[in-house]
Amino acid sequence: MEKEKDQKFKELKEYISSFKSKEHSNSYLIAVLHKAQELFGYISQDVMNEVSVAMNIPTAHIWGVATFYHYFNLSPKGKHTVSVCMGTACYVKGADKIIEAIKEDLQISIGETSSDGLFTLQEARCLGACGLAPVVMIDDKIYGNLTAQKAIEILRKYKNQ
Amino acid sequence: MSEKKLHNRSFEVFGKSKFFASQLRIALRNCGYIDPENLDDYLNVRGFEALAKVLTGMKSEDVIAEIKKAGLRGRGGAGFGSGLKWELVAREKSDQKYVICNADEGDPGAFMDRSIIEGDPFTVLEGMAIAGYAVGSDKGIVYIRAEYPLAITRLEKAIDAARKANLLGNNILGSKFSFDIEIRLGAGAFVCGEETALMQSIEGHRGMPRPRPPYPSASGLFCKPTLINNVETWANVPVIIVEGSQWFASVGTEKSKGTKVFALAGKITNTGLVEVPMGTTLRHVIFDIGGGIPKGKNLKAVQTGGPSGGCIPVELIDTPIDYDSLAKVGSIMGSGGMIVIDEDSCMVNIAKYFLEFTQSESCGKCTPCREGTKRMLEILTRITEGQGKEGDIEKLERLGNTIKKASLCGLGQSAPNPVLSTIRYFRNEYEDHIKNKKCTAGACSKMIRFEINDKCIGCGACYETCKFDAIEMI
Ligand SMILES: Cc1cc2nc3c(=O)[nH]c(=O)nc-3n(C[C@H](O)[C@H](O)[C@H](O)COP(=O)(O)O)c2cc1C
Ligand code: FES
Numbered sequence: 001m002e003k004e005k006d007q008k009f010k011e012l013k014e015y016i017s018s019f020k021s022k023e024h025s026n027s028y029l030i031a032v033l034h035k036a037q038e039l040f041g042y043i044s045q046d047v048m049n050e051v052s053v054a055m056n057i058p059t060a061h062i063w064g065v066a067t068f069y070h071y072f073n074l075s076p077k078g079k080h081t082v083s084v085c086m087g088t089a090c091y092v093k094g095a096d097k098i099i100e101a102i103k104e105d106l107q108i109s110i111g112e113t114s115s116d117g118l119f120t121l122q123e124a125r126c127l128g129a130c131g132l133a134p135v136v137m138i139d140d141k142i143y144g145n146l147t148a149q150k151a152i153e154i155l156r157k158y159k160n161q
Numbered sequence: 162m163s164e165k166k167l168h169n170r171s172f173e174v175f176g177k178s179k180f181f182a183s184q185l186r187i188a189l190r191n192c193g194y195i196d197p198e199n200l201d202d203y204l205n206v207r208g209f210e211a212l213a214k215v216l217t218g219m220k221s222e223d224v225i226a227e228i229k230k231a232g233l234r235g236r237g238g239a240g241f242g243s244g245l246k247w248e249l250v251a252r253e254k255s256d257q258k259y260v261i262c263n264a265d266e267g268d269p270g271a272f273m274d275r276s277i278i279e280g281d282p283f284t285v286l287e288g289m290a291i292a293g294y295a296v297g298s299d300k301g302i303v304y305i306r307a308e309y310p311l312a313i314t315r316l317e318k319a320i321d322a323a324r325k326a327n328l329l330g331n332n333i334l335g336s337k338f339s340f341d342i343e344i345r346l347g348a349g350a351f352v353c354g355e356e357t358a359l360m361q362s363i364e365g366h367r368g369m370p371r372p373r374p375p376y377p378s379a380s381g382l383f384c385k386p387t388l389i390n391n392v393e394t395w396a397n398v399p400v401i402i403v404e405g406s407q408w409f410a411s412v413g414t415e416k417s418k419g420t421k422v423f424a425l426a427g428k429i430t431n432t433g434l435v436e437v438p439m440g441t442t443l444r445h446v447i448f449d450i451g452g453g454i455p456k457g458k459n460l461k462a463v464q465t466g467g468p469s470g471g472c473i474p475v476e477l478i479d480t481p482i483d484y485d486s487l488a489k490v491g492s493i494m495g496s497g498g499m500i501v502i503d504e505d506s507c508m509v510n511i512a513k514y515f516l517e518f519t520q521s522e523s524c525g526k527c528t529p530c531r532e533g534t535k536r537m538l539e540i541l542t543r544i545t546e547g548q549g550k551e552g553d554i555e556k557l558e559r560l561g562n563t564i565k566k567a568s569l570c571g572l573g574q575s576a577p578n579p580v581l582s583t584i585r586y587f588r589n590e591y592e593d594h595i596k597n598k599k600c601t602a603g604a605c606s607k608m609i610r611f612e613i614n615d616k617c618i619g620c621g622a623c624y625e626t627c628k629f630d631a632i633e634m635i
Contacts, residue, residue, distance in 0.1 A: 024383060029365035030348055034307060061366075068367040068524075069348030071307050088270030088464065088500045089426035091514050125269040125351070125518070128309075130426035131433060 008039045009050060016054045026057060029065060033072055042073040078113040078120040080158055083137040084151075087126030090134040094147075098134055099123070101148035105155060118159065167207060167400050170194050180450055185412065186436045187420050188236075188273075188396040192280030197315050200322040203283040209328055211402035212287050215294055216336045224295040225251060228398070231406035232418035237263055237354075237391030238469065238495050238571070240417075240484040246388065249378035250296040253386035258298035260289050261382065261389040263359060264305035264312070267351035268467030269518060271498035273422040274392035276434055278305070278312040281396065282319035286329065286342060288395030291402060293340040296388050301342035304359050308349065316344055351468075351522035355570050356381075356389050358524065369524045370570035391496070393422055413439035417483035427464075427500040430455050435499075439483045443473065446482070447501060458503040462586070466495025468515045468522075469575030471582025472508060491582040493575070507604035508587040509594055513541040515579035519572060530573025533564040537580060545605040549595030554584060 015035045019028040032055065036047050043066050045059075052059040066072045084099045099110070102121060106114045113120045129135045132144025136151055143154055168187045174194055175181050186192075195202040203209070215224055229244030250258060262285055266274040278285060289301045305313055320342055323329040331339045345363050352358045353368035360382045362368035381387025397419060401409045410418050417439035423446065426432045430452030437446060443463055447453065454460050462472040465482075471492035473480060480486050484494050502511060520534040537560050540553050561577030568574045584591060593599050600608045613623070613632075624632045 024364070027363060027365040027383075030362065031346060034346055034348070057365075064367055065365070069350050071347075071349035086269070088467070088498065088514070089432070092427050092500060092502060092506055092511070124308075125267070126272065128272040128275055130270060130272070130424065133426065133432075 012036055012039060012047075012050065013054050016051070026055060029055065029057060029062065030069070033062075033066055037072060042076050044074075076113070079118050080139055081120050081122060081137075082155070083122045083124040083127070085125075085127045085129070085133070085135040085137070086123045087130065087133075089126070089130035093133045095134040097148050098136065098146055098151045101152055102136075102155065105152050119155070167403055170206070179452070180431050180433070180435075183441075183445065183450060184436050185420050185438050187400050187409075187412075188277060188393045188422055189280070189434060189436045190400070191284065192276055192434075195281065197280050197282055198318050200283065200319075200326060200328075203281070207403060208283055208399075209287055211399035212290050212294075212328065213334060214402055215291050216334055216338055221251060221295045221297065224291060224402070227406045228295075228401060229406075231401045231409040232413075232416075233394065233397055233401060233409070234417065234484065235391055236393035236397075236421065236496070238466075238493070240494060243390060243394055246378060246390070247292060247295055249376070250298075250386050250388040253379060255386050257300070257383075257385045258296060259382045259385055259387040260293050260296065260298045260301040261359070261363075261387060262289055262301070262303040262305075262392060262395055263354065263356070263389055264303055264309075264392045265347050265354035265359060266306060266309075266392075266496065267354040267522075268469075268496050268498045270426055270500055271424040271467060271496055273424055273434055273497045275309050275312050277392050277396050277422075278309070279315055282312075282315045283323065284399055285316075285392055285395045286319060286323055288390075288398035289342060290329065290333070290340045291398055292388055292390070292395075294338050296386075298388065299339045299341065301340060302345055302363060302382070303342060304345050304347060304353075304363060306347045306349070313344065313346070320344070350524075351518075352524045352570070352572050355572060358570070359389070360387065367524070369526045370572070372569060393497070414481065414483045416485055421482065421494065421497060423465075423482075423497045423499040425451050425499050425501070428454055428458065428503040428505070429501040437482070440481045442479050442481050444478045446499070447478070451501065454501065454503050458505065460501065461504050461506065462502045462508065464492075464500040464502060464511065464579070465498065466493035466575075466578070467498040468518045469493060469571065469578055470495045470498070471578045472502070472511065472586065473582075474586040491585055492578070505602055505604070507545075507600050507602040508583045508590050509541065509545055509600070510602075510604045512580045512583040513538070513545055516541060516576065519576035523572060523576075527567075527569035527573060529564045529567035530569065530576065533560055533568075534573070534576050536560060537564070537577065541580065544591065544594045545600070546607045547594070547598045547605075549591075549598075551595065553595055554588065554591050557581075558584060 019025045048059050048062045086095050108114050110123050127135050134146050136143045168190050225247050233243040234240040264274050347353050350368050353362045355370050358368040358370040377387040413419050420436050420438050422436045425435050460475045462474050464472045477490050487494050516538050520538045523530045525531045561581045564577050624634050
């Protein structure tokens, strides 16, 4: 486990080094955070400290950036990410009812992870599949034309896997 | 190379079905027609001919004059004259200038920019390179949302291929002009679509807007003169150069030239991207191209411009789609979201939805936007929950107008639009909610009244689901 983590930190540092020779190298902070999230799944305080040292940027600034953007997770995620589209097209077709049903079924609110560690619930803003509205994306898979009931059934399937 | 016209080839693939017949595809001309990952395919449809033409026979002033004559206006929202913007940047003297493509596309319910990049990435690169030549810049940046992985991959591939073919990089096509393009990712903040916030984000900061002036054309990215245009704006540029400004200016209306792509969605039979000449009426788009409202329901309103736009009621359905006509009826062209709303939707609820969005996306830098939208949302929430008070509508109007006037950036300046436009056209619905505690559309669930009638068999399902514990099991 530790070894794997060291390996990841090494990869992150190499990634940071690749920007060193570029003009305005500090401006690549957001790219670095994307990389960190890809490697670790989320951006922990440890990771921010490492980035801070490697890029010579105060951790406070990194914290500010990481918390500003919705895309970055600051805590570990569940096995599956459930993104309910709350874009306009999905909303007018009842996405709010779907999200309510999922919240109730998993007993969590938006941004939280279910107690069994299986699902993290997120709101998305238009997944670009408006023709299939309302849409839910689980990991990389899109489920369209849903109703609250259908959405719960799909979650069941993931639970039973 | 074929000498065929650039626009409207998609018929060869999709046929003349009703959905396509009255579209005019300029920005989307190659989407679905070429293999977006194959440079040869793009070259075959006269790709990079415009860049070659510019590099071999046009001075930079000529290019700008051509864009000006075409009457191209920004497709990213505000509709600022592109030629003028280019000229402002060209005039600046600086050791470094930047050309940016705004591919942040934050409007929830719109996906034109994504489709252009996924379907025809080279055209964006070509447009940017032409602008680089015109304004004297050698560095382009595409700022694209991280939520669009396929678009990012296609763009990366396109940049690689263009570099290999010397269509990007040093001394393009043997000329003295050098230009390269880099991709920068967003990270899910709507306000980063605003140009000054976007530049903050590229610089690696929190994406917060700053007051203008100085405008980006004078001091933008890294405090250098910067030209920023939207993806769709870029996609129009090569066509203007090849087909000529005169042809381009012949499409559209007097003040809005060319076409606009809309993401048609909501309660409509045919959803999808629709590109029509400016000046086409909403009715034509919704009923002829979109095929009308499904399930025999009635049209109630159309929402354009996303969270910065407004709702246009069915009575004004013959409004032509152009920058000025839409502004006149209290909405905006925006980036091109078009959501069709039928009689089952409650306008107060729709207004609340958009305000929820802008309120949560407010970056918090200026007070009118940060606090004002929050107060407005509180009032709207109250109204949709049956707790509305006499005077709430007036309060919303007053707050809305103040926020519009006093906010720092376009986000706050336009955030009240959905609320103000629905009050303007659907005041009776607001009054119904407040005075009669009634939501006619039945969308505000907290206002619905349920009654148990004689058909009850005592199954207990209602007891399980009632959120208010209003049911007693006996
Ligand atoms: C809150 C806010 C969000 C915006 N989002 C976008 C966007 O997602 N895409 C875009 O091209 N322009 C967006 N804009 C407009 C840009 O600030 C800018 O006007 C545009 O990129 C200029 O390009 P154009 O002249 O080609 O339209 C937004 C503006 C505001 C105020
Ligand atoms: S609004 Fe849900 S996919 Fe576009």
